Amino acid sequence: MIKVKIGKLKLKNPVMTASGTFGYAREFEKLVNLKQIGAIITKTITLNPRQGNLMPRICETPSGMLNAIGLQNEGLDDFLREKMPYLSRIGTPIIVSISGNNIDEFFILAKRLDKIRNISGIELNISCPNINCEGLVAQDAKETYEVVKAVRKITTKTVITKLSPNVTDIVKIARSAEDAGTDAVSLVNTFLGMAIDINTRKPKLGNATGGLSGPCIKPIAVRMVYEVSKNLDIPVIGIGGIMNAADAIEFMLAGAAAIQAGTANFIEPGVCGKIIKGIEEYLKKHKIEDVRSIVGKLDISK
Amino acid sequence: MKDVKAKILSNDKVGHVYYKMHLDAPYIARAAKPGQFVQVKCSDSTEPLLRRPFSIHKVKRGIEILYEAVGRGTDILSRKKEGGFVDVLGPLGSGFSMPDRASSLEPRAIIIAGGIGAAPLVYLADELAKKKIKTIVLIGAKTKHLILCEKDFKKVTPEVYVSTDDGSYGCRGLVSKLFHKILKTTESKFETIVYVCGPHGMLKCISDICMERNFECQVSLEEKMACGIGACLGCVVNTRSGNKLACKDGPVFNSSEIIW
Numbered sequence: 119m120i121k122v123k124i125g126k127l128k129l130k131n132p133v134m135t136a137s138g139t140f141g142y143a144r145e146f147e148k149l150v151n152l153k154q155i156g157a158i159i160t161k162t163i164t165l166n167p168r169q170g171n172l173m174p175r176i177c178e179t180p181s182g183m184l185n186a187i188g189l190q191n192e193g194l195d196d197f198l199r200e201k202m203p204y205l206s207r208i209g210t211p212i213i214v215s216i217s218g219n220n221i222d223e224f225f226i227l228a229k230r231l232d233k234i235r236n237i238s239g240i241e242l243n244i245s246c247p248n249i250n251c252e253g254l255v256a257q258d259a260k261e262t263y264e265v266v267k268a269v270r271k272i273t274t275k276t277v278i279t280k281l282s283p284n285v286t287d288i289v290k291i292a293r294s295a296e297d298a299g300t301d302a303v304s305l306v307n308t309f310l311g312m313a314i315d316i317n318t319r320k321p322k323l324g325n326a327t328g329g330l331s332g333p334c335i336k337p338i339a340v341r342m343v344y345e346v347s348k349n350l351d352i353p354v355i356g357i358g359g360i361m362n363a364a365d366a367i368e369f370m371l372a373g374a375a376a377i378q379a380g381t382a383n384f385i386e387p388g389v390c391g392k393i394i395k396g397i398e399e400y401l402k403k404h405k406i407e408d409v410r411s412i413v414g415k416l417d418i419s420k
Numbered sequence: 421m422k423d424v425k426a427k428i429l430s431n432d433k434v435g436h437v438y439y440k441m442h443l444d445a446p447y448i449a450r451a452a453k454p455g456q457f458v459q460v461k462c463s464d465s466t467e468p469l470l471r472r473p474f475s476i477h478k479v480k481r482g483i484e485i486l487y488e489a490v491g492r493g494t495d496i497l498s499r500k501k502e503g504g505f506v507d508v509l510g511p512l513g514s515g516f517s518m519p520d521r522a523s524s525l526e527p528r529a530i531i532i533a534g535g536i537g538a539a540p541l542v543y544l545a546d547e548l549a550k551k552k553i554k555t556i557v558l559i560g561a562k563t564k565h566l567i568l569c570e571k572d573f574k575k576v577t578p579e580v581y582v583s584t585d586d587g588s589y590g591c592r593g594l595v596s597k598l599f600h601k602i603l604k605t606t607e608s609k610f611e612t613i614v615y616v617c618g619p620h621g622m623l624k625c626i627s628d629i630c631m632e633r634n635f636e637c638q639v640s641l642e643e644k645m646a647c648g649i650g651a652c653l654g655c656v657v658n659t660r661s662g663n664k665l666a667c668k669d670g671p672v673f674n675s676s677e678i679i680w
Contacts, residue, residue: 139647139652141652145647145650146651148422149423149509149649169663170653170656173643174643174644175653176645176646176654178468178644180467182469183469183470183646187652187654190653190663332469333469383647384470384471384646384647384648385461385469385470386507387423387509388423
C-alpha cells in the first residue's frame with residue numbers, strides 16, 4: 119500500500135513532480151501517464167507576468183545543473199484561464215506553486231487560488247534563488263512565519279512551504295513555518311551556485327548565479343530532510359537529486375513522508391512512474407505492508 | 421513524441437571530428453519532419469547528466485544523426501558500438517516549412533549550411549527534392565576538412581556550391597559572399613525561401629541579406645537545452661512576439677521574427 123497523506127490531502131502514492139521541472143503538465147502528456155503521479159506541482163506562478171532572466175539560463179555541472187530561469191510565467195490570470203482547465207481534467211491532485219514580491223502578493227494569490235475547487239494545495243515558493251532581491255523570505259524565520267501565517271489565514275487548502283537550503287539553520291526556518299500553520303514543508307529548493315567559462319572569462323549563466331540541482335545535491339538534501347523531520351511534527355516532503363526509487367526511499371527513511379522528483383524529469387520523462395513502481399517492488403521485497411511505515415525509520419543505533 | 425530505446429545500427433567516423441549514428445527508431449522516423457530534433461541520453465550514469473539535442477540528419481529505416489564529438493556527452497556517444505542501445509526522445513520541435521506550390525511564382529529553395537549546420541539541411545534537401553522543388557545548396561566552413569555533406573546534397577540537386585574561409589576548397593571567403601555571388605547570377609523570377617543553419621554570426625548575416633531582398637528566411641537555432649520539450653524554459657529566444665522556446669516553438673524560426 120503506497121497511499122500517503124499530507125495534511126488532509128490524500129495521495130495515491132508519495133511521488134510528486136517538483137515545481138519548475140514539469141511545466142504545467144501538458145508538456146509531458148504524450149510521454150507520461152499523468153494520472154498515475156501522486157501529485158503534480160506546477161511551475162511557480164506570480165501575480166503579474168514575469169519575463170524571466172537573460173540567457174543563458176541553464177548550465178550543466180558535474181552530476182547536476184544550474185538554472186536561472188527567473189520565474190518566467192504568464193501571471194495568475196493567464197494561469198487560471200489557460201492552464202487550469204487542462205490541469206483540472208488530469209484526475210490527480212494539482213498543487214499550485216506561488217511566489218510573491220511581498221506578503222500582500224502571497225496573500226492575494228492564495229486568496230484567489232483558494233476559490234478554485236480543482237486545486238488541492240498551494241506550495242509557497244519562498245526560496246527561489248534566481249530573483250533579484252535582497253534576501254529570500256526563506257532565509258528569515260520571521261518573514262517565513264509572516265508569509266505562511268498570511269496564507270494560512272486565507273485558505274483551508276493544504277499549504278506546503280518550500281524551504282531554501284541557502285541558510286545557516288534550516289530547522290529554525292522549518293519550525294517557523296510549522297508554527298505559522300503550514301501543513302507540510304518541502305525541502306530543498308536549489309542551492310545557490312555559479313559556473314565560469316574560462317575562455318570568455320564570463321559566468322556561464324546570464325544571471326551570473328543560479329540554482330544547483332540534480333544528483334550532486336542529494337547528500338546535503340538528505341541530511342537536511344533528516345534534521346528537519348526529527349524536529350518537526352508536520353510531514354516533510356523530500357526534494358534533491360532523486361533519480362530513482364532507491365533515492366526516494368533514502369529520503370523517506372530519512373524522514374520524508376513524500377518526495378518530489380525534479381531534474382530527473384529532464385533526463386527521463388517517465389521517471390515518476392518508475393519511482394512509483396520501484397517503491398512498490400521494495401515494499402514487496404522487504405515484506406512491508408504500508409509505505410508509511412518506512413518514514414523516518416533510519417536506524418541510527420550503534 | 422516518444423522516448424524510445426533505439427538500437428545503434430552503426431556509429432561511424434565521417435570526418436575530422438564528425439560522426440554519423442544510425443538508430444533503429446521507426447516511430448521517430450515515421451513521425452519526423454525536416455528541422456526537428458531528438459534528445460539523446462549519452463551516458464548510462466549521472467555524468468554527464470543531461471541529454472544532448474541532435475537534429476535529424478536523415479530518415480531511412482530509423483533516423484541518422486550527424487554530430488561533432490565536441491564535449492563529454494558527444495565524446496561518450498562517439499564511442500558507442502553497433503548493437504548497443506540509447507534512449508532517444510523525439511521527434512521534437514518545429515520543422516522547416518516547405519514552399520507552397522500554390523503561390524503565383526515558382527518556388528525555389530536556397531539552402532545555406534555552415535559547418536555542422538549541414539546536418540538538418542540534408543533531411544530538408546531530401547524532402548524538397550521529393551516535392552520537386554528547385555533547390556540550390558551553399559556549403560561553407562572554415563577550411564576543407566570541415567565541409568560536410570557535399571555528396572549528400574549533390575545526390576538530390578545538381579546546384580551545390582562550396583566555399584571555405586581559407587580557400588582550401590571551393591571558393592574563398594565566407595558563405596555569405598558565395599550567397600551574394602549566386603544571387604547575382606541567377607534569375608529572380610522565383611519565390612525564394614532561404615533555409616539556413618550554422619554559426620550564430622552566419623545566421624544573422626544571411627538573415628540581413630534576406631531582409632534586404634525580401635526573401636523569406638528560416639533559420640535553425642541552437643541553444644543549450646535541459647528538458648527539450650518546453651517545460652523548463654531554459655532555452656528562450658527573444659522574438660518580436662516575446663520569449664519563445666528553441667525546443668518547442670523552434671528550433672526553426674522565421675529570421676525576421678528574431679531579435680538578433
